[in-house]
Amino acid sequence: MAATGAALYLFVTVHLLGNLQVFLGPDAINHYAAALKSVPEILWGARLGLLACVGLHILTTVQLARINNKARPTAYAKKANSASTAASRTMYLSGPTIAAFIVYHLLHLTVGSAHPQFSETDVYSNMVFGFRVWWVSAAYIIAMALLCTHLRHGVQSMFQSLGFNHPKHSPRIQKFANAVGILYFAGFASMPLAALTGILPPFFERL
Numbered sequence: 224m225a226a227t228g229a230a231l232y233l234f235v236t237v238h239l240l241g242n243l244q245v246f247l248g249p250d251a252i253n254h255y256a257a258a259l260k261s262v263p264e265i266l267w268g269a270r271l272g273l274l275a276c277v278g279l280h281i282l283t284t285v286q287l288a289r290i291n292n293k294a295r296p297t298a299y300a301k302k303a304n305s306a307s308t309a310a311s312r313t314m315y316l317s318g319p320t321i322a323a324f325i326v327y328h329l330l331h332l333t334v335g336s337a338h339p340q341f342s343e344t345d346v347y348s349n350m351v352f353g354f355r356v357w358w359v360s361a362a363y364i365i366a367m368a369l370l371c372t373h374l375r376h377g378v379q380s381m382f383q384s385l386g387f388n389h390p391k392h393s394p395r396i397q398k399f400a401n402a403v404g405i406l407y408f409a410g411f412a413s414m415p416l417a418a419l420t421g422i423l424p425p426f427f428e429r430l
């Protein structure tokens with residue numbers, strides 16, 4: 224789970240940095256997207272790798288849930304939640320919601336069937352016009368908030384799996400995980416917000 228989580232983390236980081244180029248204007252992001260698609264072998268290799276990681280991440284989640292259930296087959300009479308955080312308790316909710324978001328996101332910005340003004344080559348306008356619909360932006364921002372709580376707990380769990388859970392290091396790891404969650408949320412949410420508020424103007428060619 225930690226290994227596939229780390230690989231997915233890497234993808235999300237690269238994806239965030241790549242997408243933030245939307246603030247550099249249509250040419251920057253459209254050239255970047257074209258470059259990514261220019262070598263189909265690499266593109267499809269990365270897509271299959273990602274798919275395998277998502278599949279294994281879900282599989283190990285199911286295995287972990289089974290182990291947890293076996294360890295305590297009867298539920299607690301009263302749950303105190305003394306050592307857990309809201310992020311950790313909602314992992315089983317945020318995970319499937321993120322999976323549902325990815326399906327919609329692919330139809331919206333990659334396949335285009337959920338985008339009325341989709342263009343194969345103009346990723347900038349796909350984003351700007353797509354996010355000008357308030358409920359689309361709201362859905363993205365909610366999904367990003369869940370993703371970031373998931374990532375935040377994921378970072379903490381990863382350090383724990385690697386054996387770094389120690390009274391000396393844990394507070395620093397927690398601070399780092401919180402900062403990561405906030406930073407990624409700010410980065411992802413900035414794009415729909417900028418399109419909604421007009422900070423990202425529509426590209427003249429598509430008007």
Ligand code: HEM
Pocket residue numbers: 235238242256257270273321325328329332333346349350363370411412414415
């Ligand atoms: C505001 C947030 C996001 C924006 C603006 C965004 C933007 C985009 C765009 C424009 C594409 C299409 C690129 C192209 O066709 O050239 C894309 C594809 C994709 N995005 Fe996102 N994305 C966001 C968040 C996410 C998140 C959080 C995930 C994963 C958890 C994700 C996963 C993907 C995947 C898997 C693809 C398909 C890549 C491919 O195989 O072509 N995206 N995204």
